[in-house]
Amino acid sequence: MMLETHQTTPSPLAPPSSGAPVVLDGLVRHFGSTKALDGFSLDIAPGEFVALLGPSGCGKTTALRVLAGFEHVDAGRVIVDGAEVSSVAAQRRDMGMVFQSYSLFPNMSARDNVAFGLQLRHQRASQRRARAGELLELVGLSVHAGKYPHQLSGGQQQRVALARALAIEPRVLLLDEPLSALDAKVRAELRDQIRSLQQRLAITTVFVTHDQEEALSMADRVCVMSHGRAEQVATPSALYAQPSTAFVAEFVGVSSRVQVTRARDGVELFGRTVRIRGDVASIPGGALDALLRPEDVEVRNAPDGPGFVTHISFLGATTRLEIGIGGATVKADVRSSDADAFELGTRVVVSVSARDVLVTERRPGR
Amino acid sequence: MASVVADNFLGSETPMAPFSTGPRRRIRWGRGLIMLLAGAYFLIPIYAALHFSLQDNNGNFSLAPIRAIPSQPGLGAAFWLSARLAIVTTVLTMALMVPTVIYVHLKLPRLKRAMEVITILPIVIPPIVLILGVLHASPLWLKSSPYMLSLVYVILAMPFVYRSLDAGLNALDLKTLVEASRSLGAGWLSTLWRVLVPNLRSAILSATVLTVALVLGEFTMASLDLWETMPVWIVNFSQTNAHVSTAVAMLSLIATWLLLTLIVSLDRSQSRRSRRRSRLT
Numbered sequence: 001m002m003l004e005t006h007q008t009t010p011s012p013l014a015p016p017s018s019g020a021p022v023v024l025d026g027l028v029r030h031f032g033s034t035k036a037l038d039g040f041s042l043d044i045a046p047g048e049f050v051a052l053l054g055p056s057g058c059g060k061t062t063a064l065r066v067l068a069g070f071e072h073v074d075a076g077r078v079i080v081d082g083a084e085v086s087s088v089a090a091q092r093r094d095m096g097m098v099f100q101s102y103s104l105f106p107n108m109s110a111r112d113n114v115a116f117g118l119q120l121r122h123q124r125a126s127q128r129r130a131r132a133g134e135l136l137e138l139v140g141l142s143v144h145a146g147k148y149p150h151q152l153s154g155g156q157q158q159r160v161a162l163a164r165a166l167a168i169e170p171r172v173l174l175l176d177e178p179l180s181a182l183d184a185k186v187r188a189e190l191r192d193q194i195r196s197l198q199q200r201l202a203i204t205t206v207f208v209t210h211d212q213e214e215a216l217s218m219a220d221r222v223c224v225m226s227h228g229r230a231e232q233v234a235t236p237s238a239l240y241a242q243p244s245t246a247f248v249a250e251f252v253g254v255s256s257r258v259q260v261t262r263a264r265d266g267v268e269l270f271g272r273t274v275r276i277r278g279d280v281a282s283i284p285g286g287a288l289d290a291l292l293r294p295e296d297v298e299v300r301n302a303p304d305g306p307g308f309v310t311h312i313s314f315l316g317a318t319t320r321l322e323i324g325i326g327g328a329t330v331k332a333d334v335r336s337s338d339a340d341a342f343e344l345g346t347r348v349v350v351s352v353s354a355r356d357v358l359v360t361e362r363r364p365g366r
Numbered sequence: 367m368a369s370v371v372a373d374n375f376l377g378s379e380t381p382m383a384p385f386s387t388g389p390r391r392r393i394r395w396g397r398g399l400i401m402l403l404a405g406a407y408f409l410i411p412i413y414a415a416l417h418f419s420l421q422d423n424n425g426n427f428s429l430a431p432i433r434a435i436p437s438q439p440g441l442g443a444a445f446w447l448s449a450r451l452a453i454v455t456t457v458l459t460m461a462l463m464v465p466t467v468i469y470v471h472l473k474l475p476r477l478k479r480a481m482e483v484i485t486i487l488p489i490v491i492p493p494i495v496l497i498l499g500v501l502h503a504s505p506l507w508l509k510s511s512p513y514m515l516s517l518v519y520v521i522l523a524m525p526f527v528y529r530s531l532d533a534g535l536n537a538l539d540l541k542t543l544v545e546a547s548r549s550l551g552a553g554w555l556s557t558l559w560r561v562l563v564p565n566l567r568s569a570i571l572s573a574t575v576l577t578v579a580l581v582l583g584e585f586t587m588a589s590l591d592l593w594e595t596m597p598v599w600i601v602n603f604s605q606t607n608a609h610v611s612t613a614v615a616m617l618s619l620i621a622t623w624l625l626l627t628l629i630v631s632l633d634r635s636q637s638r639r640s641r642r643r644s645r646l647t
Contacts, residue, residue, distance in 0.1 A: 070545055090548040101539055103546040107564040116560075117550035161546075168550060 019047035019204035020081035020171035022067065027076035029062055029228075036062040037073070038228035047202035049195070050233075051209055051219035055251065059228035060208045061176060067206060068174050069093045080171060096165030100177040102157045104149040110136060110160045111145040117168035135163035138197065155186035162194065166201070173198065175207040179214060191218060212252050216240065224248045246291065246360040255291040256330045260359065262288060267359055270325065270350055271306065276357050287362035294320060297332035298351045301341055305349040309342050325350055412619070419613035431613040438610060444599035447512055451595065452581040455519040459527050459577050460570060462520065467531040468562060471540055478532075485528040488521050493586040496521065501591070512593050519581050526576040534569020538562075571633045575626050582622050 022044040029037040036059045044050050052060035065071040067078055069090030078086045085093055096117075104113050114132035123131070136142045139159040149157055158178050165173060175194070179187045195218045198205050209215050215222045216236040223233045224247070232244045243249035250257070260267040266275040269290055280288075299307075299321060307325035319339035323330045330350055334342070342348070422428040435441070470477050488496065500518050501509060508514045543565070547557040563570065585597040594602065596618055604611035 068545075068549060070548075090545070091551050091553055093549075094551075095549060097546065097549040099542050099546060101542050103539070103542045105543065105546070105561050105565070106538075107561075107567075116547075116552075120551040120556065164546075164550065174549075 019202055021046045022172055022204060022206070023077070023079040024063065024067065025077040025079065027063065027066055027078070028074045029059075029066060029071060030074055035228050037066070037076075039076070040225070040229055041076075042223055042230060042233060044204055044206065046204055049198050049205045049207065049218060049220045051207045051215035051222045052225055053209055053212060053215040053222050053252075054225035054231075055210060058225040060210075060225050062228075063225070064174055064176055064206060064208045067172070068095055068097055094168065094170050095172045095174055096168055096170035097174040097176065098158065098161045098165050098178040100180055102149065102154065102181070103161055104152075104157050104164070106149050109146050109148055110141060110152065110156075113149070113160055114164045114167050116164065121168070131167060132163075135167050136160070138166070139163045139193065153186075154182050155190055158182065158190060159193070162197070166197070166203075171204065173203050173205040175205065177208055177210070180209075180211070187214075194218065216252070222252075224251060226251075243358065246289075246358075246363075249291045249358055249360070254294055254331060255358075256294070256297070256328070257363065258290045258292060258326075258328045258330060259362065260288050260290045267357070269352070269357065274352070274357055276359055280359065283359060283361060288359050289362045291358040291360060292330060292352055294331040294333040296352055297330055299323065299332045299334060299342070300349045300351075301346060302349040303347055305347040307348045307350050309344055309346045309348060312339070312342065312344065314339075321348075323348060323350055412616075415612050416616055419609060419616050421609060423609070431607075431609040432617075434607075434610050435614055435617065438603065438614070440594060440599055440603075441614065444594050444596050447593065448582055448596040451512065451516055451519065452578045454513055454516040455523065455581050456574055456577045458516055459520050459523050460573070463524070463527045463531060463573070464563070464566070464570065465558065467528060467535060468540070468558065471532075471535045472544060481528065482532075485524045489525050494590065497587050497590045515588055515591055515593060515595075518587050518591075519577075519584065522584070522587070523573075523577040523580050526580070527573040530569050530573035530576065531566065534566045534572075538565055568633055571629055575629050578629070579622060579626060582618070582625075 022042075024040060024042045024044075027037045027040040028035070038059070040059060040063055042050070042063075052063060054060045062071060066073050069085070069088060069092075073086060076086075077084050080093070104110070105116065108116065111129070111132045114135050115128040118128040118131055133142060133145065136145050139162055141156060141159055141163070144152060144156060144160075149160075152160065158181075161178070178194075179190055182190065191214060194207075207215070207219060216239070219236060221233055222236055222239050224231045224239065226247050232239060232248045234242070234244075239248065240253055243252060249255055258269065260269050262268075262280055263273045266273055266280060267288060267290060268274075274290075295318075307323040307330070309321050310324045310329065311322035313320045313322075314336065315333075317336060318333040319336045319342075321332045321334060321339075321342055323332060332350065419431050420427055420429065422430055467481075470481055497518060500514065500521075504514055504517075508517075540562075543561055544557055547561045552560065583597060584595070585601065588595040588598050589601070596614075600611050600615050600618070603614070
């Protein structure tokens with residue numbers, strides 16, 4: 001349990017759009033004895049981009065597949081645009097989906113893949129061709145319109161898949177880890193392209209990922225999931241700065257966990273009392289831990305300091321130091337231009353401002 | 367520096383040559399010997415039959431057995447019956463097996479092993495048991511129809527058809543393709559017809575080739591069920607004129623081979639057309 005509770009932040013970006021509002025209400029889904037979704041609920045505003053973020057097995061893909069209509073729920077409701085669609089077949093839900101694995105139809109060219117959904121909607125050949133051309137132009141692949149999937153790179157295939165999903169003008173766009181099979185450079189490019197397209201078209205979008213960088217950089221709001229439940233739904237900045245649970249704090253960003261003891265007005269950290277927000281007495285259990293972000297930890301050279309540098313990693317603009325102090329290891333980021341002052345074994349003093357300290361129950365087994 | 371490297375390179379390469387090519391040569395010889403033995407195993411009987419079919423009763427070379435083929439009684443009817451059975455069996459087999467195998471792969475993957483065992487049974491069960499069982503279980507109207515043989519042939523073709531389709535489906539990301547199609551608005555039939563069947567074209571054609579070859583060459587079932595298909599006619603007629611009968615067998619072999627080549631080339635030309643179309647666009 002954390003001192004700060006920040007369950008849901010309203011979307012800052014809910015533009016008037018053609019996107020449909022989505023409500024996932026108390027979804028429960030079992031696979032044998034495993035509970036993939038355990039009363040999962042989420043409200044998504046029209047035109048909003050929400051990322052479902054969490055570790056493997058947290059239920060994020062199941063939630064997306066339930067929304068798409070590929071999985072049924074044991075309990076709960078899926079409401080799109082005010083109408084319950086829980087029992088509506090996937091092909092009648094009007095949702096475009098981009099999959100993790102390359103899902104283009106191998107027997108069709110890029111253009112035919114994009115036009116497939118339009119053909120099913122009985123559009124005339126000339127209209128289909130024109131619309132497919134427009135969408136391929138939109139994703140920057142018009143020169144490859146006649147190519148077959150095996151002639152396209154992974155990134156190009158996913159862009160065609162995106163164009164294909166958008167062609168049917170879906171009420172909701174579902175993205176199931178569409179970037180995970182791509183190399184880092186292509187992933188970054190496609191990430192920007194997806195985000196700018198989504199903003200341009202103002203389409204309600206649900207994006208599943210286990211990559212926090214993707215989720216934080218693309219989404220209006222991020223829903224962090226664990227054990228089939230929403231741990232926290234918030235804007236990326238709120239999620240990072242004010243995680244509501246220890247799980248969120250540790251899953252999003254990098255944190256060091258340091259043992260602390262209760263003090264009268266706060267907690268005892270690195271030998272001094274640090275005041276914290278909220279009431280330390282409200283945290284159950286005896287022993288407490290503090291979670292510290294590396295960028296919030298300040299390090300100074302001090303020949304008599306209680307800590308010493310145990311590891312140095314160059315990260316580009318910053319350098320990450322690992323400091324052994326009082327039996328714990330604390331990560332601290334310093335500017336790389338200042339990193340020359342530190343070597344392995346350098347004695348240091350560590351400090352952190354009170355507003356940056358998150359206090360939680362001690363993890364069992366420590 | 368460059369010349370030194372070149373000298374070293376040449377110096378080390380030349381003496382190595384006999385050692386490096388020796389084993390390769392042995393492998394090539396071994397491969398050639400196996401090919402020769404396998405070729406002889408298949409070609410000698412065919413050559414012997416061809417030689418026999420081009421002889422008169424005195425053992426002299428003659429085209430008379432070939433010339434006599436069109437006038438043989440019952441041959442046309444036997445050929446037509448075999449052709450009809452091949453068509454009906456192929457259509458029935460594909461209609462039954464394609465959706466079934468797709469369904470098992472998609473919805474009941476745990477049953478794949480059971481399917482493999484079940485589809486191998488027609489090879490294990492003796493033909494006499496199979497035909498007697500089918501005859502016993504069939505209604506009278508079906509027993510009197512030659513198309514009952516098609517039902518038996520569907521069972522006989524199962525091991526080959528299942529394996530062809532299984533290999534084709536294993537090469538596809540079936541679940542993702544089906545879900546992509548459904549998310550775009552396609553129902554099950556549309557997904558089957560527009561997405562899965564075109565992507566299984568090679569597997570389906572290969573299954574068709576095997577089914578057609580099986581039906582055109584099958585003797586035991588047709589003979590036990592008293593229908594005169596091409597193979598049955600050839601065996602029956604061999605008691606009257608062995609030279610003409612063998613000539614028909616040879617022609618039947620060539621016709622079957624041409625038909626199968628045609629089916630395979632259909633697949634190749636389709637692939638080539640697709641490639642050309644993509645190059646042009």
